[in-house]
Amino acid sequence: MENLTIILMNVQEQLKVIQQNADKIIGLEDIEKRLARGKRLRIKLGVDPTRPDLTFGHMVVFNKLRQFQDLGHECILLIGDYTATIGDPSGRSDTRPPLTPEEVKSNAKTYLEQAFLILDREKTIIRYNSEWLGKMSFGDMLMLTRSMTVARMLERDDFAKRYAENTPISIVEFLYPLIQGYDSVMLESDVELGGSDQLFNNLVGRKLQEEIGQEPQAVLTLPLIVGLDGVKKMSKSYHNYIGFNDSSKDMFGKIMSIADETMWVYYKLLLLLSDSEIAALKKEHPMQCKKDLAKRLVSRFFGDEVGKKELENFEAVFSRNEIPVDMPGFSWETLFPGKPEAKLIDILIASNQFATNSEARRALEQGSVKVNQIKETDGFSVIPKPERDIVVQAGKRKFFKIFG
């Protein structure tokens, strides 16, 4: 079945798919040669299970792996479980504590659950680098370090920068690219995927394979996607990300909050639209395009029904200033058992929608609170136990309902 796909699609057609959205491809001719002789390519994507929450940044790379899957190639998702238990030192900002094997295992599990929202579960081969790294001796490791020089390491952009700025670089960090490269040797991969920041590391794999006499892997990097701020790359540490685990409402809202320019990038990298398709979209009203983007992406993760629902919700709340179709609700009796009335401030606090009481107070002071669509600034105004539902709103995002 898979082989059939390969036969049906000729080399040039495949190369076109493979090259779509690629940032850099090192060894394109190697890919072409292997395809020409009918080889089923082995694709490697290494993932780091220290942070199990996937963002749309990961989606760009997963999309590419998915494309390879659809072409019928052999796709390996390599979980860096061994490396995670050592601790990833790359954090200039925060040092990540090494994880225990149990943590790694459970992280990997949640990671995979999310990854399969994009990947084809049936066609994904899962491997763990502890399979071989766990068996390596110190001597083996020393052998490996012979293939790399300090000067070459310092070619890597971020190392060079940090060295110049006197920011510390730990020796383990020098070891990481080697370890990653060794993974490629063990897997005998034909192509390694990664974000554009992984170029150097992935090239180390290519080099090691060559030294050992394997056919060197090609390296295909994908652009890093820009985050919600429209400036920095999407990353959890910048708090500018959209996560696979976000609620459908948050996902929709976050997408709507991106800048217009960012939207086209998302169309291209996340939905894989072609340039001509995007050019056509640009003729439409940007707001319409953005709503459509949000709806399509939310549908991708939550299904068409939810996508449609969130669109309606958004239009109601933001375009028509209405209340959303669904929101959290509390019954009066659970909040104020036996009480015939309550102060507005106490209602806000009891609803648990505010991180602190002060925050609730501030919302009132700033005039963002509405009760049944009517603005309220006095926290001490008394609300009687309602006969019918009342809707409380704070800002554009917080809504909740109290039923009597």
Add this chain to the structure above:
RNA sequence: GGUGGGAUACUCAAGCGGCCAACGAGGGCAGACUGUAAAUCUGCUGACAAUUGUCUACACAGGUUCGAAUCCUGUUCCCACCA
């Protein structure tokens, strides 16, 4: 191993004995304006408290003082330079 420098709220970064819950910038939140945004302008941004009150905070532990983020002592961690 030696010498110097540093540790302040989400981040960066002032403050160097009272006027400090702590300048300023970024971020976040809210309001105005808009096409959802972006940009712009304005306000808020430790907690608790029915206005000006209390508590907790400036690495940690003590001390000096009427009073300390600010001075002293010790501890921990970080950085640079020299070995």
